[in-house]
Amino acid sequence: MPESTDRRPGDRRPDDTDTGLQRVVSGAALTLTDVTKTYAAQKRPAVDRLSLDIPAGEIVMFVGPSGCGKTTSLKMINRLIEPTSGTITIDGDDIKNHDVNELRRKIGYVIQGGSLFPHMSVADNIGLVPGLLKWDKKRISERADELLDLVGLDPARYRDRFPRELSGGQQQRVGVARGLAADPPVVLMDEPFGAVDPITRQRLQDELLSIQRRLGKTIICVTHDIDEAIKLGDRILILREGAQIAQYDTPETILAAPADAFVEDFVGAGSALKQLNLARVDDIELRQPVTAVLGESGADVRARLDAAGETAVVLLDDRRRPVGWVFRRSLPDGPITAPRGAELLRVDRQATLNDALDTMLASAYGGAIVTGSRDRFRGVVTFEAVTEHIRSTARDATGREPGVAQAEAAARDGGS
Amino acid sequence: MWEFLTQRWADVAYRAFQHTSLVVQSVALATVVALLLAVLVVGVGRLRGVANTVSAIGLTIPSFALLGLVIPLVGIGTTPSIVIVTFYATLPILRNAVVGLDGVDDALLESARGMGMSPLASLLRVRLPLAWPVIVTGLRVSTQMSMGVAAIAAYALGPGLGGYIYTGLSQIGGANALNYALVGTVGVVLLALVLDGLLVVLARLTTSRGIRA
Structure with a gap:
């Protein structure tokens, strides 16, 4: 097994391993098998036999050009879009075996701009899913405060505010808190930081990484921004049209050894320089x-x-x-x-x-x-x-047997 | 004029009360009907055109003409008044409710779905509260209009201040003709203003602070 793909995210962020803490994993593993989505009006499937293993506790970034089916793939996981065929399992459990609303309450969902309900206070927004799960009032309000704290907002100051009284970045933070409210093992994010300015985005990304270090959720995040994918992802899934996997691997490997011209193009110029942001001294x-x-x-x-x-x-x-x-x-x-x-x-x-x-x-x-x-x-x-x-990372990545699909290689890693 | 009022004060007050009661009850009924229809219309996309056409055409029917059509069906008295007022009151509320419910951001609705809210929960907890300010505006328009329609419905011997207006009309040239017509008309206008003021307060109380203008 090539060394580079054996890496665990902790290796990339030595501050975890440094303190001797075990990496926390509260997430669940996801498996997509031959998942296909065909729309009646279209000849080609929007998602064509996508198979994917997502290890528990990792951040997997879905990237690709617009219309490649990345968002469709994401929404099939919480059944906002029902697959035409194929199966999706969470910890081995087929998602079709569950009531759709109950399934969704166990999957966090964070979308661009936070998409907070403007007529509900911050605390009510965060407490929505716990409320649907019939938690008692006291527990819900404690949970809302705890989460506000987690995303760096002072509960006393913010819990009773309404979304329009918050800045874009604060709204997005509350959106993340809402996604985490019922402590779901899997969190789906759809362009979560697309609507904020670059400086705020960078801060939110850093915060998400630090939250993830503490929680170890399985996070699946759609983005069109390859730099965001490199920064946040433990693994990156690069899709081309029809949700065909162009490459599914760690950011290091994708940067050092793009699978083909498409990936190389997508990752863009200066990938060696991007690599320098991944590796630590x-x-x-x-x-x-x-x-x-x-x-x-x-x-x-x-x-x-x-x-x-x-x-x-x-x-x-x-x-x-x-x-x-x-x-x-x-x-x-x-x-x-x-x-x-x-x-x-x-x-x-x-x-x-x-x-x-x-x-x-x-x-x-x-x-x-x-x-x-x-x-x-x-x-x-x-x-x-x-x-x-830089040279050795490239060598490791290209040192694999040729002809083996990246996804398969990654899948084997996930299973090992 | 003053004498006319003081002599009939009790009657004027009673008629004003009846008038208001007719309008309030009819508008309340109309609100329920309009909301149910609006939810149906918004749920079934193809009905949208039908609803808009019906609201537009419905408002062009002269209320007097409609009264002529309703009396043979339900007779005279209070019933035709309620039918007519409710019919007209429904239209602006329906129209605003459809616009309001449609105007709720799709991203919010998908977000509600993605969080595991049932369609009913999403309607009651997200869609209606967000559409509410627009619906209440329809309610206000509807109430104003209903005040006038209720006056006309009095032709079928229904309750309210409309009776004074008709008495005035039928006695043109008579001693109290102008007094009857004036008291009836001014009374309707004043009641309309008071009701509208109450609705403004209601709107404020029932609209979340997060979306208040």
Whole structure:
């Protein structure tokens, strides 16, 4: 199995694994088998035999050109559109076995702009599905407050407001809260952040990721924005007309090894650059340069540098925090002191490679110093390591047996 | 004039009460009928054209003519008044209800469906409340119109201030002819204004703060 597809989302967001927390999964696995939707007036099916495995607790992004059937596919999951044929199961349970309204109450549904009911207060909007599920009043209002808190809105201030008294971003937050209200294992999102400005969108995306880290729902999200898909998705499903799978894989693999010209076109130019937003400094091997602790004799350090064939040394204080990066010729003969002047540029181990490259460009040493917890020195990230990382991701992705459909490969991963 | 009023004060007040009662009851009945029809029309797309045509044509029928058609069927007295007033009152409410229910954003309705609301729940909790301001406007138009129609319906010896107007007409040239006609007409106008004011208050009380203008 290629290494890249074995990755779990946690790998991409090291802050989870860092703290030693297990990844939370409260979602359910979804399987679509030969799902087809044909409209009477159309010759070609809108969705033609779509088969797909969606692992529990992951965010899967549906992307594709308009009219490719991504929204139709999404709406078949909560039966807003009934499939012509094929089966959809949630945790192995065929969705057709359930009353349609009861099914929908167990599937969160978030659409563009939040689509809040304007005549209901924020709390009533959020409490709608719990109300349909006949929760008692107290529990509903507690739940509404809890969710407002989760999406970053002060319950005391916002619960009694009406949607028109909220900004677009706040409405969208309430929309997400409403989708999560009855704690559904599966949440469907249809262009959830399409109606807000780019800065708000980015914040909402970050918030969704942090909520997802805590909840581990299975989230299926339709978007037309490939950058959003790369940012949010654990997996991305790229569809062409008739909901034919062009590629179904992790963002890393899709960027590094697009299945064909269609995907390449769709992902667009600069995919190598987009890749840099996915990978963290932690993902690549750091170079261990010669280091010296303050107070050591300059002559000793020079000898070490010569032995290693290097020209610059990283200076650390007594708690191994980097304080300077100096060339051999600038070393004093006596004890080394902390260099004065400009602050030492460094990057956190959790920074994206994009951030790291930024820092490297500002550095004279062909790399950037990486620090870990409590600012302790971990090594140096170099241009070579970054390019090597991009190359190896591409190699992993293309290293598969040719002729195997991406979806099948992904399906096997999901089942393993 | 003043003398005329003071002599008949009790009768005027009683007729005003009857007039109002006729209109309120008929409009209430009309509202129920119109809402049921509107829900049916909105649910079955093909009926929309029919409903609009019926409302348009219905309003062009002179009420006096319709009265002539109704009397042979139900006789004279209060019944023809209720039939006529209800008929006319239904039309503006029906029209506004169809427009209002149609005007609810499809995305909201789909959202309601997607959240697992039954069609009835979606109608009662989403569609009607959102269409309500438009429906109440229809209700106000309908009430104003009904005040006038009720006056005409008095021709069939129905209740209300219309009787004064007809008495005035039949006694043209007589001593109190103008007084009868004036008291009847001004009374209807005043009642209409009062009722409209009450409806404005009702609209405010029954419309969610989230969609109030």
